[in-house]
Amino acid sequence: MIGYRIADCSLPPCKLRPILISPKFSLLRKRLLNQQIVDIGRRGKRLLLHLFDESVVVIEPRMTGLLLLEDPPGPEHLRLCLDLITENEGSSSHARQLLFWDRRGLGTVRWLSKDHIDQVLGPEKLGPDALVITVAELKSRLKPSRRAIKVAMLDQKVVAGIGNLYASEILFLAGVDPRTSCDRLSGPQWQSIHEAIGTVLRLAILHEGSTLSDGTYRNALNQAGNYQNHHRVYDSAGTVCTRCHGAEIERIVQAQRCTFFCPRCQTKRRTKNLTQ
């Protein structure tokens, strides 16, 4: 998609309540028309289309939003359509579409001029990306906090990119009790958490994400992910822990979100057998 020009931008005939688009659609369309996409990026869970004039389109899929290059799962949830085209000098052009599909409609699409980018992506709105943050930075950002580690690591202003599902998986791999207050975590525990963030997220990316039982998540080619088959604790309440083979995975609720953990592997008396 890099190098393509936005030939058109349209709202598909979706009968559901419109998603948040800013500025409003007619102005957004004006801003995007004929702009070239010079780069594609990501900050945490947000997708970025960098345009030729240094403005940027920020797409936030939230719970059920998808960015697709073709084949939307159903036309009734299609929310925004970008027609892209390349024009190679003197040769044939190539057209394709970039679609934003969203079942629940909680996702957002914003266009930001160069001078307004920080209002949405600046350090006060979004922390360092989870795959870039250092252990020292992670620790210094969370250590003074009295929040439970599982709740704090979902805060996108602290570290960007960790969602609810992966927070449980990360703390299981790190062997840390999700209820632990940040200010009581030890140095080795911060190290374990930091390593587990990288391991879990990179593995999840390698497996093209987690397509849960509702089937919503798909990659850009509308293919299901495979990481759900590697979950150790998420949505596994009542099953025997795959590490200690003794305790059953528990489900608790923290800050209105479900958390899954092994009460044996992730409590203070867990120091032995961590590597098994």
Add this chain to the structure above:
DNA sequence: CATATGTCCTGAGAGC
């Protein structure tokens, strides 16, 4: 009826 991969806002309560 309860649940769901996310984010934003308000207000109450605790602690300094």
Add this chain to the structure above:
DNA sequence: TGCTCTCAGGACATAT
């Protein structure tokens, strides 16, 4: 009193 931190609850909207 006032400030900061934290969390509960609600809102958003749709489907299972």
